[in-house]
Amino acid sequence: MLRFIVKRLLITIPTILVVITITWGLIRLAPGNFYSGEKRLPAAIEKNIREKYGLDKPWYQQYGRTMWNILGHHDFGTSLKYQGQSVNMIIWRSLPVSASVGILAYFLALAIGIPAGSFAALKQNSKWDYSSMAITMLGISIPNFVLGPILVLVFALSLYWLPPSRWDGLLSRNIILPVVTLSAVYMAYIARLTRAGMLEVLRSDYIRTARAKGLRERDVVIRHALRGGLMPVVSYTGPALAFLLTGTVVIEKIFALPGLGNYFIQASLNRDEPLIIGIVAFIAITLLLMNLLVDIAYAFLDPRVRYH
């Protein structure tokens, strides 16, 4: 087990370096820079600014400095667009917004997806099964940037039940629509995965044994079947995290939330290089570490999994 963790870490760290390097390389290879906008700066001022940010040095020194600051000091530098704000500050300010929407959405998806999926599996080939699977397919097929505005149109602009946008802290009604919009796709995926996993497990011998022992159906399902049947859902957590991250980008744009994704889009449009590298590196590190945790959890939960 320890060997597995060490081995995975040994893959994870180079991957993080690869992500930062790719991002850095893309920004450097692209023509133009932050200052080559419509408003031309006087040459002398631009020279001073470039000196200040170390942009006049050769590329390998810039690369080395960026890497050293990120890895050695956990310092992503200062934003070019948002004067006087460090990238670290922006990340720590916007992270709670994205994280609370993302985590709530994932839990909502679990809370509805798992019961729906198990129910469909238990009533396989019934009307319930077919209709719930058609609904989940609908959930997968409706893009969240279509679903979100439609929900806004119905619940905010027509019924006036909920506010249409803006961030007002975790404990406010503003969070309901973003969370529901974001979780729709995961709900659908989780329901489908649960159904597939449960169907596989419900046919296995140990479930037959449990039934033969005379256990109540409820105990068979909850105590025996769900444990094995949820393994696909556990292994989906890794990809789900990645999707959640990209999903929040759209959700934050639709609902005007000041989260990581919104800053990332702004930074990309503005060519705010330190902020782009900072957010990409932060997302990559979070994602890879979470994936590592999921893999370890998986190894603990499923005794059949063996890592070599």
Add this chain to the structure above:
Amino acid sequence: MNEKSSQNPDDRQSIEPALNPLGEPSGWAETHHDPDVIALGPEMAVAEADVRSAEDREFVRGSSLWRDAWRRLLKNKLAVFGLIVVIAITLASFAGPTIIKATLGITPDFIPSNDVKLIKSFPPFTGVNGEFSWAHPMGTDNAGRDQLGRVLQGGQISLFVGIIATLVSLLIGVSYGAVAGYVGGRLDNLMMRLVDVLYSLPYVILVIVLLSMFRSQTARGQLILLFVALGSVSWLTMARIVRGQVLSLKNQEFVLAARATGVSTLRIIFRHLVPNTLGPVIVYATLTIPQVMLTEAFLSFLGFGVQAPLASWGSLASDGVQNIAIFPWQLIFPGVTMALTLFSLNFLGDGLRDALDPQMRTD
């Protein structure tokens, strides 16, 4: 696994008598060497873990596999529905704008010149003075352009992006996976570690960086950039699937026979192994199209993808969201058309999977 497939007795009965059992290689040796019918290999759709039981089944399958799969597909009502809708939307997208131009004389980018009216976006089936009219069944957009024409034109781009990026992923993924699987050993290890690393990258984020940094001045240039970006990230799963298939096939007798007769490695990979992986490849490619279309729409929605004057469903939806409160039809029509297409493609892909690879079915 065996239990599962035997639950479908009708599938079994519909299988025609075995034409080419494994012990009698004359028939399929031909199919393997005739470039026109390379698709008819008997050993397709063998799940990695299930090689043995699948071998037994091939005696029954014979060469009617594709017809057999087609019959199974036609039995699946949802998949047939998906197929019909996909064909209808594709035909409408490519022929629609021409028909509209021939009958009504307007093109999707036609902007009416009379600016008497301040608001140019009319609801569906409404004329300039609020009367009922057949001219614009989906209403008009902010500039007064016909929304139906725009949605159909957007469909062209969306479908085109989906298909091209999927073809790119097929090209890269199949060759990469097949080479890794067949050569094996260190090269395989190296190639698959690379896939693992790429797999764990937050690729949509990197694609956004790529698209925003290399933002092209022309809409066409941005479209090509989009193809490159989407194609270059969507081949990873394909490579894994093909590698798995090749691994389970490469020790079978027909490969040994080919090697014994002196066929070159490349020829073995692309003439003998790849055709036999076609089933899962087709299934996965069908499911890749909606994924790519969704990613394209997502990027266009954020403003990094398709740009005006070109339109895709994503960019139309992006325009529509701006006006959701006043002109909801600007979002609803492109959004619903897109959702319907993705829905149908997903059902078609699921149906194809059940039809081509009954062992993979989940029920």
